[in-house]
Amino acid sequence: MKALVWHGKEDIRCDTVTDPEIQDPRDAIIKVTSCAICGSDLHLFHNYIPGMLPGDIMGHETMGEVVEVGSGVDRKLKKGDRVVVPFTIICGECDQCKRGNFSVCETTNRKRHLADKAFGHTTAGLFGYTHLTGGYPGGQAEYLRVPFADATHIKVPDGIPDEKLLFLSDIFPTGWQAAAQCDIEPTDTVAIWGCGPVGQMAIRSAILLGANQVIAIDCLPERLSMAEAGGATTINFENESVLERLEELTDGRGPEKCIDCVGMESHVMASLPDTLLDRAKQMVMVESDRPHVLREMIYVCRPGGIISVPGVYSGFSDMLPMGAFMNKGLQMRTGQTHVNRWTDDLLRRIEEGEIDPSFVITHTVPLSQGPEMYQVFRDKRDSCVKVVLKP
Amino acid sequence: MFHFSNIVRTKGDPKIVEGGPSLKRPEDQLARALGWFSIGLGVVEFFAPRRVTETLGMEGHETLVRTFGVREILAGIMTLSVEKNAGLWARVGGDGLDAAALLSGLTADNPKKGNIALALLMVGGIAMLDYRAAQDTKPQRPPRDARRKLYPNRSGYPKGIESARTAAKQIAANATAGRT
Structure with missing residues (x-):
C-alpha cells in the first residue's frame, strides 16, 4: 500500500509499504477513505518531538471502512462498518478509561517504558505520533491497523460526507x-x-x-x-x-x-x-x-x-x-484529547446541522501529494488552513 | 530493496518495500554538508587555536580564533536546524569576518603568508557555496503583503451563527433553571 513515511527532519515521502495485518484478536483493519494533516504533525515534520524513527508512518486523523476484524473484536465492529478512528488508542477497560480519561489510557502504549521514563507515567498509545506513545503506524495510508478496535472507533452513519465527520478523529473534539x-x-x-x-x-x-x-x-x-x-x-x-x-x-x-x-x-x-x-x-x-x-x-x-x-x-x-x-x-x-468522551455529543450536533466542521478544509489532494502539502501547510502557502488527503 | 529503517520496525508493522521521492533538494543536502563542516571547523578552532595561528603565522590571536570557533559551531547548529537559511546567512557573514581577519595577517613580514593566501582562497570558495545555498534555501513563506484568499463565508454553522448563539443561551437558561 501507499503511505506517508517519516524519513527525518523535513523529509516525508510517499512510500510503498507492506499492508498491515491483524496482530491481535482485538485488531481491525480499516480501508482509509479520508485522512488529514494535523498541525501537530508539523512538530514531527520539524523533528521537535523526540521519538520518531525513519520508516514511521504519519497521521492520526483518519476515517474509513472496516475490511477485516480480529476474533476478539466481538460484535462491536464488523466488515463494512464506517468508522472514524480517534487518534488516542483506548482499551475501554482500565481505570482511566472507565473515568473517561481516555488519552491517559494505561493499557495501550506498547512502549510504555519510554513514556514512563519521559513523563513519569505512561499515557495512551497514539497513531503515528512517536515511539513515546507506542510507535503505532499512522493513518496517512491506504490501510490502517486499529489496535483495541472494539473500543478505539467512532461508528458513523452512511449518508454524511467524510468531510463532515473526519475531524471527529481529533481537531473537533x-x-x-x-x-x-x-x-x-x-x-x-x-x-x-x-x-x-x-x-x-x-x-x-x-x-x-x-x-x-x-x-x-x-x-x-x-x-x-x-x-x-x-x-x-x-x-x-x-x-x-x-x-x-x-x-x-x-x-x-x-x-x-x-x-x-x-x-x-x-x-x-x-x-x-x-x-x-x-x-x-x-x-x-x-x-x-x-x-x-x-x-x-x-x-x-x-x-x-x-x-x-x-x-x-x-x-x-x-x-x-x-x-x-x-x-x-x-x-x-x-492534556491530549479524551476523544471518545465527546464524540457522541459532537456527532449528534453534526447530524442535527448545528455545526459542519468541513468549513475548515481549504485543500483536498491525493495521498501521493501529501509530502508537498506538508510544506504548503507549514509555510501557509495558498492560504492553506487544513489539508485533507484522499488515498 | 533493502531499507535500514525496516530493521527497527515492530514485528508485524508495515515495512518499506519501495521508497518514494524525497522532499530534500540538492541545496538542502549542500546546506547540511555546510552545517557539519561549520561544526567541524568550529571544534578545531575552539580546541586547537594555537595550531591554527601557527599555521597562519598569526601567533597571539588564539582568543580570536577560539571566538570564531564558537561562532562556527553556532552557525553550524543553526544551519542544521529548521532555520537553515538563517544559519547559512550567518555563515556568509562569518566568511566575511574570516576574510577580514586573514587579510589583517597578510603582511610582508609574515613568513606564512602563503598559507594565508591559500586560506583566503578556501574562504572565498566556501563563501560562494554558502551564498549559493542561502539563495537556494530561501523560505517559501508568502511575504506579509502577499494577496491571500479570505474565508468570510465559512462560519461552520449550517443554521447560522445566531441560531447557534440562541441554542447555547437556551441551554444555559435551562441549566440555571435546573439549579434553582
Missing part, C-alpha cells in the same frame, strides 16, 4: 475539550490564541457553549477571516498589541478564559524579544518549547480565570511567570 474544560459561563470572554484548525474549532465550540464574547488572536488574514466568520472578534498581533486590545475588549478586566491553540512553535517576532530567545534556545537544544503564548495568557488572564492548553508542548519551557500564575489564582487545564 480537541477544540471542544479546550472550550469545555474552561467551564464557560454566559458572561465570560474567551480569548483564543492561534486560528489554525484547532483554534477554529475552539472558537465555534466556545460559541456553542455559550460564551458572551470570543476573541481570536493570529497574524494570518485568511485565518482571522475564518475566525470572524465563526463569531470571533479578531486581533492581528502583527498590527496591534494583544495586551492593550484584550484590556480594551474586556473593560480592563482581562478575559476570564484563555485557550492556547498554538503550542510549542509560537510565532517569532523581533518586537517580542522572548520569542527570539526561545527560538535561539530551541535551536541549540537547551529549551524544547517556545512558550510565548503561555506567558502572555498568564499575564493577561483575569484573576481566578482558567487557562486551557490543547496546543502541544513536548518537553521543557523556560521563564513561565509562575508568580503571576500563583498570585492570580489561575488554573491550567490541559
